[in-house]
Amino acid sequence: MAGPEQGAPPPPPPSSTTTTDALIAAAAAARGNAHAPYSKFKVGAAILGESGRIFAGCNVENAAYPQGQCAEATAIGAMVTAGDRRIRAILVIGGEAGAEELCTPCGGCRQRIREFASPDTPIHICDPAGLRRTFLLDRLLPDSFGPTNLDF
Numbered sequence: 001m002a003g004p005e006q007g008a009p010p011p012p013p014p015s016s017t018t019t020t021d022a023l024i025a026a027a028a029a030a031r032g033n034a035h036a037p038y039s040k041f042k043v044g045a046a047i048l049g050e051s052g053r054i055f056a057g058c059n060v061e062n063a064a065y066p067q068g069q070c071a072e073a074t075a076i077g078a079m080v081t082a083g084d085r086r087i088r089a090i091l092v093i094g095g096e097a098g099a100e101e102l103c104t105p106c107g108g109c110r111q112r113i114r115e116f117a118s119p120d121t122p123i124h125i126c127d128p129a130g131l132r133r134t135f136l137l138d139r140l141l142p143d144s145f146g147p148t149n150l151d152f
């Protein structure tokens with residue numbers, strides 16, 4: 001039985017670059033499935049969970065507008081459904097390549113992320129051309145109210 005190829009270099013250890021690339025791929029694929037007929041603004045999100053698994057989501061709009069759901073909320077739902085409870089990193093893709101405005105999470109989603117993340121959890125913001133900027137949660141939601149306020 002043939003073993004590994006002699007002399008082949010060992011696979012590189014996982015790095016934050018490959019993790020970010022995997023999050024970008026998952027979020028971009030989810031964005032492709034977004035249901036955004038009203039805003040036409042498609043968004044994808046991907047979460048690196050505590051288990052090392054990646055959970056993706058897209059925005060799901062509704063004819064009754066307030067019933068629409070953001071991509072981040074969909075991804076958080078997928079994570080919780082699968083049994084993970086901590087967000088190690090989250091990545092969002094939306095908007096136009098090179099647009100001045102970044103597709104940062106809305107206020108409600110910042111709070112949703114807070115439930116499962118820490119002040120130093122990275123939030124990567126991408127456009128369809130790639131990574132634009134990384135914020136820590138504490139920068140987007142300073143002095144936040146969270147589970148610790150309720151002794152959790």
Ligand SMILES: O=c1ccn([C@H]2C[C@H](O)[C@@H](CO)O2)c(=O)[nH]1
Binds near residue numbers: 061106
């Ligand atoms: O971070 C964001 C910002 C916006 N949206 C969605 C909500 C709505 O469907 C559309 C326009 O606001 O984009 C997200 O999913 N995530």
